[in-house]
Amino acid sequence: MTTNYKTSISNFDITVGEPAVDSLGSGRQIPTESHSSKAAESAITREPRSTTSVLPDAVAANWGKISKARLTKQMYGNIVRVATQSRGMAPAVTAASLGNFLEFWMRIRNAAVEPEVVLAPDGTLYAEWYKSKHQRLDVRFTVNKAIFGLFAGSSILEGAERPETVANLLKQHAAKPLQWAAD
Amino acid sequence: MGSGLKLPAFALRRELARYVSEGDRLRGNRTAIAAFLDPPPIDPAKEYLSVNSLEVETLAQIADYYRLRFQNGAGDVAICSIKVFDFNEAGKKCGVDLQYDRSNSSWNFVGRGLKREGAYKYRPVLSSKDHQSESHCGVEFVRVLDTYNKGKLARRLGGRRFHVVKARRR
Numbered sequence: 410m411t412t413n414y415k416t417s418i419s420n421f422d423i424t425v426g427e428p429a430v431d432s433l434g435s436g437r438q439i440p441t442e443s444h445s446s447k448a449a450e451s452a453i454t455r456e457p458r459s460t461t462s463v464l465p466d467a468v469a470a471n472w473g474k475i476s477k478a479r480l481t482k483q484m485y486g487n488i489v490r491v492a493t494q495s496r497g498m499a500p501a502v503t504a505a506s507l508g509n510f511l512e513f514w515m516r517i518r519n520a521a522v523e524p525e526v527v528l529a530p531d532g533t534l535y536a537e538w539y540k541s542k543h544q545r546l547d548v549r550f551t552v553n554k555a556i557f558g559l560f561a562g563s564s565i566l567e568g569a570e571r572p573e574t575v576a577n578l579l580k581q582h583a584a585k586p587l588q589w590a591a592d
Numbered sequence: 593m594g595s596g597l598k599l600p601a602f603a604l605r606r607e608l609a610r611y612v613s614e615g616d617r618l619r620g621n622r623t624a625i626a627a628f629l630d631p632p633p634i635d636p637a638k639e640y641l642s643v644n645s646l647e648v649e650t651l652a653q654i655a656d657y658y659r660l661r662f663q664n665g666a667g668d669v670a671i672c673s674i675k676v677f678d679f680n681e682a683g684k685k686c687g688v689d690l691q692y693d694r695s696n697s698s699w700n701f702v703g704r705g706l707k708r709e710g711a712y713k714y715r716p717v718l719s720s721k722d723h724q725s726e727s728h729c730g731v732e733f734v735r736v737l738d739t740y741n742k743g744k745l746a747r748r749l750g751g752r753r754f755h756v757v758k759a760r761r762r
Contacts (some may be wrong), residue, residue: 539751
């Protein structure tokens, strides 16, 4: 089954169910996801349409994780946008930060809606969930830690921990902050 | 200082404006937390958070400066304006020792050398040929914050809705 997805960021044809070719042109096949309809919507295995398309460094460095992360095309597009963004003299997103975010996402994706992602001036990636002025969650991915802040009504929870610890904490939180989305 | 410049008093109810880049504009016209972070400084002793005072210039004038400075003179500009009171409260919650000095009507904080310094400083940009800003100021107390607490400060400032100042049609 072949479904053509075109994002506004890149001109890649997305093929589900067929082995994809590494977009860097090495010929290496990328493992594909299952063939369920949900996976068909969300799994991205990509075959470059144009050999002149160049992936941002952080995306290329994390291609294995991206192929496993079951991102929607919108989420993938947001990540590529952040990865190609620069803030003046500040660096683009680091491969380490993106990698940590992807690993975090794989731990929480079954219990979460997709966050908005933003680039911080030091090249780290922020993910934000928002429901209301007093219901906000942000997680920032540094080399070794996930730095998070949760405003849940009148309570505030902030900290810096290993990404897997933060993932478990947020999945178990009674306010279900990973499912927050603005109405 | 140039003659005729209006000096900001940084009164609690007055607002300080911060530019919101395209990447920091979230759904619902909300400002991302990252909009309140600046790149790591070359000299930490001189670090401050750049803002513009609405006591000195209007939103439209500040938007003109941001448009020239960050957007090659084109496009709508997004600005998040926050009261000095809210900057103070956010700073205090991040451990900044902020106090009001009645003798000279200013806010100050304990700096790295344990000396009291002005929490807000008027820093007009007048010498640049291309990017002049009479309302440019600095939130000075950020320089006593470590990375974690800078993030805490930004978290408390972010999330607010930004104003969109449309580019004028010529």
